[in-house]
Amino acid sequence: MPVILLTGGVRSGKSSMAERLLADSPAVLYIATARCLDSEMERRIQLHQQARPAHWMTAEASQDLDKVLRQYPEGDVLLDCVSNMVTNLMLDAEPDYDPLPMSRVEEIEACITGEFDKLMGTLKEQGRTAVLVTNEVGLSLVSPYRMGRVFTDILGRLNQRLAAASDQVYLLSCGLPLRLK
Secondary structure (H helix, E strand, O other), rough: OOEEEEEEOOOOOOHHHHHHOOOOOOOOOOOOEOOOOOHHHHOOOOOOOOHOOOOOOOOOOOOOOHHHHHHHHEEEEEOOOOOHHHHHHHHHHHHOOOOOHHHHHHHHHHHHHHHHHHHHHHHHHHOOOOEEEEEEEOOOOOOHHHHHHHHHHHHHHHHHHHHHHOOOOEEEEEOOEEOOO
């Protein structure tokens, strides 16, 4: 079964396309990586929940997704989104990136990459159709803040890795998909 990566800017239509791709699936495990930190995020999460079919299972997780897949071994998978997961993993590892030596940043990136390697390995092992949603950071501005630059570097390299391991890759803009692979 295919692994499909959807990338694009914020509000480019990635989540909507992901849901459309799996709309006819009899069983879907929706892995939600967003954390509710304020009322605005709470509203965003509610809108996403309302858009999903009632029979889809939801797991809220940002780490050990290989274990989540083993806990819910049935159906297709929608991971929304890689970018939030990377943010969560970065903040779980360190709250402040300004004083960190590069060796610690590289250690954090290796841990994040390892999380996704385990996820992709389990998806391939289980033979499940999976749709992964991520933000494209290659077209963005360079952040004036170190943490933003570290995030962009980690997510950019991770997106390249996920694209190489995926069967299909789409770039979305204005709700329109462009097939890259």
